[in-house]
Amino acid sequence: MAQELATQNVSVNAQLHSEIQLFYARQMQLLDAGDFDAWAMTFAVDGVFAANAYPAPVTGRDNIAAAAQEATVALAKQGLQRRHWLGMLSAESDGSIARVTCYALVIETPRGGVPSLRHSTVCTDELGRAGGEWVVRKRHVHRDDLT
Amino acid sequence: MAQELATQNVSVNAQLHSEIQLFYARQMQLLDAGDFDAWAMTFAVDGVFAANAYPAPVTGRDNIAAAAQEATVALAKQGLQRRHWLGMLSAESDGSIARVTCYALVIETPRGGVPSLRHSTVCTDELGRAGGEWVVRKRHVHRDDLT
Amino acid sequence: MAQELATQNVSVNAQLHSEIQLFYARQMQLLDAGDFDAWAMTFAVDGVFAANAYPAPVTGRDNIAAAAQEATVALAKQGLQRRHWLGMLSAESDGSIARVTCYALVIETPRGGVPSLRHSTVCTDELGRAGGEWVVRKRHVHRDDLT
Numbered sequence: 001m002a003q004e005l006a007t008q009n010v011s012v013n014a015q016l017h018s019e020i021q022l023f024y025a026r027q028m029q030l031l032d033a034g035d036f037d038a039w040a041m042t043f044a045v046d047g048v049f050a051a052n053a054y055p056a057p058v059t060g061r062d063n064i065a066a067a068a069q070e071a072t073v074a075l076a077k078q079g080l081q082r083r084h085w086l087g088m089l090s091a092e093s094d095g096s097i098a099r100v101t102c103y104a105l106v107i108e109t110p111r112g113g114v115p116s117l118r119h120s121t122v123c124t125d126e127l128g129r130a131g132g133e134w135v136v137r138k139r140h141v142h143r144d145d146l147t
Numbered sequence: 148m149a150q151e152l153a154t155q156n157v158s159v160n161a162q163l164h165s166e167i168q169l170f171y172a173r174q175m176q177l178l179d180a181g182d183f184d185a186w187a188m189t190f191a192v193d194g195v196f197a198a199n200a201y202p203a204p205v206t207g208r209d210n211i212a213a214a215a216q217e218a219t220v221a222l223a224k225q226g227l228q229r230r231h232w233l234g235m236l237s238a239e240s241d242g243s244i245a246r247v248t249c250y251a252l253v254i255e256t257p258r259g260g261v262p263s264l265r266h267s268t269v270c271t272d273e274l275g276r277a278g279g280e281w282v283v284r285k286r287h288v289h290r291d292d293l294t
Numbered sequence: 295m296a297q298e299l300a301t302q303n304v305s306v307n308a309q310l311h312s313e314i315q316l317f318y319a320r321q322m323q324l325l326d327a328g329d330f331d332a333w334a335m336t337f338a339v340d341g342v343f344a345a346n347a348y349p350a351p352v353t354g355r356d357n358i359a360a361a362a363q364e365a366t367v368a369l370a371k372q373g374l375q376r377r378h379w380l381g382m383l384s385a386e387s388d389g390s391i392a393r394v395t396c397y398a399l400v401i402e403t404p405r406g407g408v409p410s411l412r413h414s415t416v417c418t419d420e421l422g423r424a425g426g427e428w429v430v431r432k433r434h435v436h437r438d439d440l441t
Contacts, residue, residue, distance in 0.1 A: 014312035018161035025237040081291040083250055083267055085234050087379050090319040101323060103377055107267050109291035115267035120377055120401050120409035144375040144403035165308035172384040176395060228438040230397055230414055232381050254414050256438035262414035
């Protein structure tokens, strides 16, 4: 699909680049703070979350939010705080859709302990707009430790 | 306080976002390079540095610089080089004051050894302007390993 | 040399800042994905890559690409995926040349294992333009574990 639209997409300008970076910062802060209702709204209603660590993609905002909440609550019970860091972000956009490739790290800190790298991944997103805000339409997370 | 001003603050535009990112890059480079005089100037004269790792906030530019210098000199004597990384930065501003929430990592490398994550934190700043430059008026650093 | 040109250089504006960040994201993605032909083009034909970990600088695009390919292929044979993260980027530019100082982390993940920090470095670049794109003219990478 990226190829089909390649001729229409151009590298993002500074304003779009900034918007996308701020979108991700907010999205990750909401996830790590456990604000799942607000986090869910950063996905399209029919958003898709796929990963090489999942047996099948999770589809739909409600299912995506439920899966994240379940995982985060289980971690909290073990006294673990995760932080999701995104970086090395490249993006192309036609203005209404943005295709992003970035790196994402999961850093985990146990209460009273030292932080460690939990996952190193590559995240590939298709973003769209909903009500003036960016939302994730399709996400694919590829963990480096898995094929 | 963020709530009082919420109606005046808006998410930063690309130019402000860029300025704030460059401010943090310079501030952390100065700290890690041990340039405490220049680093001190990145805080307001009456700046406040609070942290859940401190018994009480450090107040005033001179005290903040002295505390950082003492800590860094002690690390250098042990052959440890720290690097402060900020990321996942979200910011709101009315143009003269900026309220920033970001993640901050402390990475430590011993001479002849391998780097490790020392601290994973959330940094909440109130920035102001002094002489055309951004300065920190209030900083709060919350380490993930501490409550 | 930075001193000679100091009066002409000014801190980058948002557009230049964005361009440089996107340049680095693409450059690191190409390197980590093993796309050495495209990666080579992110260096000037007569580019120089120096490091405190090297006995002597590597000069010329072809030699730089060959050295990177050799290192990456050796890692791949061991089942290791590296990710190069740049951050805390400060930059000055006169519009045609940009002088950048940033931090760079090398994160390494073995197949089936957990990621770890391999190197913490400071990267100092002189960028120029070639055919409308930024390229590295001179790079110096200083590993924190080495003097």
